[in-house]
Amino acid sequence: MSTRNVMLILMLATGIGGPLLLGQAPLAWTPLDNGTTTLPPVTTGENVPTVNIRKPTGGTPNPNTGQYSYSFIRSWGGGNNTPPPTITIGPTNANSPYAFRILFGGAFSLGAAGTQTLTMTVTDFSTPPATLSVVLTMEVLPGFGITSPPVSTLTARNGYVFGPLQVAAVGGTAPYTFWLTGNDWVTLGIELVGDTLVSNGPIDAIEGEYYSECTLRVTDALNQTTYRTYTVFVVPPMSMRPPVQHHGGSGHGAYHPPIGDWIEGVALEPIVFSWDYSEPGPMTFTLSGEPSGLMLDTATATLTGVLLTGTPTIGSAGQYTIVVRAVDSIGQVAERTLQLLIRARLSITTTAFPIVAIGENIATPITVVDGVPPYTFSASGLPRGISIAPVTGVVSGTVLEMPQSNIVISVTDSFHIPQTATMTVEFPIELMVVDSTLRAPQAVVDAPYSHAFAAMGGKNPYTWTLSGLPLGMTFDPATGTISGTPIETGYFTVRIDLVDYSTLAPQTFTTLAALNVSESGIVPPVIVSAHLPAATEGARYSSTISVTGGQPAYRFDVSGLPQGMDGSDGVIAGVPAAGSAGSYLVRIVVTDGVGQSTSAILRLVVSSADSTHPPQPGDTSPTRTALPNLVGGAAACSLVHGRASAAGVVVLLAIAIGIALWCVVRSFVAPCAFAWREASTQSVFDGRECGRHPREGGDPETTQRLDSRLRGNDVTLKRDATKTRAFSYVREGL
Structure with missing residues (x-):
C-alpha cells in the first residue's frame, strides 16, 4: 500500500468579536481527536468513513442550549466534473464531547484524486458575535481504474464511423494493457486499436435506437486488473416527423381544416416541422415550392424544429407541393413534403x-x-x-x-x-310614370293650366320627352311639367318618353296620358286612387276608391276582383277566398251624376295565407291575373256636357246615342281607338287595331312595336330581353 501523507492545516482566527468578559476564555476549536485538522487519507473508489467533530471551547454559547452556530464551505469534488461524496451533519448526544458527526456517505471517483478541503466556521452568541474558522483537509489517493472515456454512456450514430475515442487509466503500475470483452463490441463493429476505440466502418447493422452494454478492461505491469462497463447508445439517422399545426382562431367556425388547408390573405397558423437525432451544432434550412408570402422562421429554429409561417398573398390560391429540408452540423439531411391547398378568399x-x-x-x-x-x-x-x-x-x-x-x-x-x-x-326599381299623375286634371280653354308628371324607379336625374300637347301649352323636360294656356278644345293623347340616368344600361319608359280641354269648365270625374293595398287570403279587406271632380252621385262598376270581394259601392271589400293568391288587374269605371265616365286599372296583390310572402316568381302555380270586362260603346267615349233644359237634354241624349252607335260600327268596319296596359306596370299605350292583338309578333321580352295612328305617332315599347313579362290588353276609352 502506498505511503499515506498526513497534512495538518490549522487556521485559527482569534480576537474576532467584542472584548472578552472578565474571566471568559476566548473562542477556541480543535475539531479532531488527534488534535489536528487533517482527516485520514482515502483512496478513490473507497467509502469515506464518518468523522466526529469536537465541540468548541470558550466564547459565549447559546444560553438556552449551550450550542454554537456552524456553517460549512466545502471545496472538494473533483476533477473532470466527478461529483463529491454527500456530506450529512449528524447530531450527537448532549453530554458527548462532540458537537456533530460528518457522514460522507460515498466515495471519491478516480478524477477526484488530490487534496480536498472542508472549511468549518463556528459562531458564538456574544455581542457582537465571535467567529472562528477551521479548514479540514483530506488527501485522496488515486486507485487503479479506467479514467477515459470519462462518461459511462457512449454515443454512436448509425451510418457513421464511431470514434476515434482515447482510453486511459490511473493508479497501479504502468504500462497498461487494454482489451474489450463481450460480443456487443463486435456487433457494433467497434474495436480497440492501441489505446483508441474506433469502428471499422459506418455503423449500419442497427435499425432505430439501440442500447448495448460493453466492457473495457485494463491490466497494469503488476497484473492488477480492473474494468469499466459502458452503455453504447446507437442513434438512428436524422429523420423528420410529420408536420403539426395547432389551430387557434375564434372557434366559431364549423370547419377545422387538415394540415395544409388555408385561405389566401389570412395569416397562417404556424406549421411545425420537427426532426430527431440531429447532431448538435449549426443547422441550415431550405424551403421550396411554397406560395408567395410563406417562409421558414429560421430566427426561432432549434436543433429539433422550425416553423412555417407567413400570410399567403391575395391571388396565390392554388395547390402547392412544398418541401422543407434541414441539414445538421455533420451533413445529415432530413426533409418532408407537404401538399398545401390555398383557397381563394370568400x-x-x-x-x-x-x-x-x-x-x-x-x-x-x-x-x-x-x-x-x-x-x-x-x-x-x-x-x-x-x-x-x-x-x-x-x-x-x-x-x-x-x-x-x-x-x-x-x-x-x-x-x-x-x-x-x-x-x-343595386336594387333597381322599374322605371315608370306614377299612375296617379297620368290622370291629368281637366283643362279649360283660354285658362292657365299646369300639371307635373312624376316618375319612380330607375336612377335620377330623369330625361323627359313629351309630345301631343294642345296648342298654347309647353313642356319642361327638366321637371316633367306641362303648363300654359290651351287655345283649343278636345281630348288630347299626350305621349311621354322617360329615360333614367343609369350609366350601364339606362331604363326607358313610354306611356300615354289623356288630357281633356273643355270649353265649359265642367270637370269630369277623376279616379285619385293610384294603387290598392295588398290583401291576404282569408283576411278581411277594405279599401275606398277615391274620386274627385264630376257631379255626384257616383256610380261604380268594378270587375276583375278575386272571389269573395266586391266594389260596387265604391269600397273594395270582402274576404279573398282560399286559393286566390295572385296578382289581379282590377278595372274600375266611375260614372258621375250627369253621365260623365272615367276608368282606371289598378293592381291588387293577394298573398297566400300560409306564407309570409306572396307567390314567388318561378312558382308552378299559375298567376291569377284577372282580365276586366271590356268597356266599349258609348262608355268608351267619355262625354262632357253642360247644364241644359229638358229639350236640350233630349238633343244631347240623341247625340250621345249617335256617337255610341258610331263607335260600335267603327269597331267592326274600321280601326277603333283603344288603349292597352302592360300587366305589371299599368303603363298605358294607344293603338288602332281591332280584331287582332296589338303586338306585331315576337316575344313580350323583346322590343314590341305598336302601330299607332293617333296623331301620326309610332309607339315603341322596349323591354329587357332578360326579363320575362306578362302582358294583358284591355279596351279603354280615351
Whole structure:
C-alpha cells in the first residue's frame, strides 16, 4: 500500500468579536481527536468513513442550549466534473464531547484524486458575535481504474464511423494493457486499436435506437486488473416527423381544416416541422415550392424544429407541393413534403338585382364563390317586403316600396377562423310614370293650366320627352311639367318618353296620358286612387276608391276582383277566398251624376295565407291575373256636357246615342281607338287595331312595336330581353 501523507492545516482566527468578559476564555476549536485538522487519507473508489467533530471551547454559547452556530464551505469534488461524496451533519448526544458527526456517505471517483478541503466556521452568541474558522483537509489517493472515456454512456450514430475515442487509466503500475470483452463490441463493429476505440466502418447493422452494454478492461505491469462497463447508445439517422399545426382562431367556425388547408390573405397558423437525432451544432434550412408570402422562421429554429409561417398573398390560391429540408452540423439531411391547398378568399359575385316593379314578387339567390361552405347570409337596406334567407341567401318577397339606399349583402363562411365578405348591390326599381299623375286634371280653354308628371324607379336625374300637347301649352323636360294656356278644345293623347340616368344600361319608359280641354269648365270625374293595398287570403279587406271632380252621385262598376270581394259601392271589400293568391288587374269605371265616365286599372296583390310572402316568381302555380270586362260603346267615349233644359237634354241624349252607335260600327268596319296596359306596370299605350292583338309578333321580352295612328305617332315599347313579362290588353276609352 502506498505511503499515506498526513497534512495538518490549522487556521485559527482569534480576537474576532467584542472584548472578552472578565474571566471568559476566548473562542477556541480543535475539531479532531488527534488534535489536528487533517482527516485520514482515502483512496478513490473507497467509502469515506464518518468523522466526529469536537465541540468548541470558550466564547459565549447559546444560553438556552449551550450550542454554537456552524456553517460549512466545502471545496472538494473533483476533477473532470466527478461529483463529491454527500456530506450529512449528524447530531450527537448532549453530554458527548462532540458537537456533530460528518457522514460522507460515498466515495471519491478516480478524477477526484488530490487534496480536498472542508472549511468549518463556528459562531458564538456574544455581542457582537465571535467567529472562528477551521479548514479540514483530506488527501485522496488515486486507485487503479479506467479514467477515459470519462462518461459511462457512449454515443454512436448509425451510418457513421464511431470514434476515434482515447482510453486511459490511473493508479497501479504502468504500462497498461487494454482489451474489450463481450460480443456487443463486435456487433457494433467497434474495436480497440492501441489505446483508441474506433469502428471499422459506418455503423449500419442497427435499425432505430439501440442500447448495448460493453466492457473495457485494463491490466497494469503488476497484473492488477480492473474494468469499466459502458452503455453504447446507437442513434438512428436524422429523420423528420410529420408536420403539426395547432389551430387557434375564434372557434366559431364549423370547419377545422387538415394540415395544409388555408385561405389566401389570412395569416397562417404556424406549421411545425420537427426532426430527431440531429447532431448538435449549426443547422441550415431550405424551403421550396411554397406560395408567395410563406417562409421558414429560421430566427426561432432549434436543433429539433422550425416553423412555417407567413400570410399567403391575395391571388396565390392554388395547390402547392412544398418541401422543407434541414441539414445538421455533420451533413445529415432530413426533409418532408407537404401538399398545401390555398383557397381563394370568400367573395360575393352578385352585383345587382334584376329590375323589378313595385308590387312584384322576387326570389333572387345571392351567389358566393370560394371560402368554406356552408355560408350564413345577412343584408341591410332591403326595401319593405323583402328579406334574405340566412341559410340559402335567397332574397325574396314582394317589393312594397323604393329602397332608401343600396343594399349591403354580408356572407360569413364556416372556416374555423370565419371569413366575411360584403358587397354593395343595386336594387333597381322599374322605371315608370306614377299612375296617379297620368290622370291629368281637366283643362279649360283660354285658362292657365299646369300639371307635373312624376316618375319612380330607375336612377335620377330623369330625361323627359313629351309630345301631343294642345296648342298654347309647353313642356319642361327638366321637371316633367306641362303648363300654359290651351287655345283649343278636345281630348288630347299626350305621349311621354322617360329615360333614367343609369350609366350601364339606362331604363326607358313610354306611356300615354289623356288630357281633356273643355270649353265649359265642367270637370269630369277623376279616379285619385293610384294603387290598392295588398290583401291576404282569408283576411278581411277594405279599401275606398277615391274620386274627385264630376257631379255626384257616383256610380261604380268594378270587375276583375278575386272571389269573395266586391266594389260596387265604391269600397273594395270582402274576404279573398282560399286559393286566390295572385296578382289581379282590377278595372274600375266611375260614372258621375250627369253621365260623365272615367276608368282606371289598378293592381291588387293577394298573398297566400300560409306564407309570409306572396307567390314567388318561378312558382308552378299559375298567376291569377284577372282580365276586366271590356268597356266599349258609348262608355268608351267619355262625354262632357253642360247644364241644359229638358229639350236640350233630349238633343244631347240623341247625340250621345249617335256617337255610341258610331263607335260600335267603327269597331267592326274600321280601326277603333283603344288603349292597352302592360300587366305589371299599368303603363298605358294607344293603338288602332281591332280584331287582332296589338303586338306585331315576337316575344313580350323583346322590343314590341305598336302601330299607332293617333296623331301620326309610332309607339315603341322596349323591354329587357332578360326579363320575362306578362302582358294583358284591355279596351279603354280615351
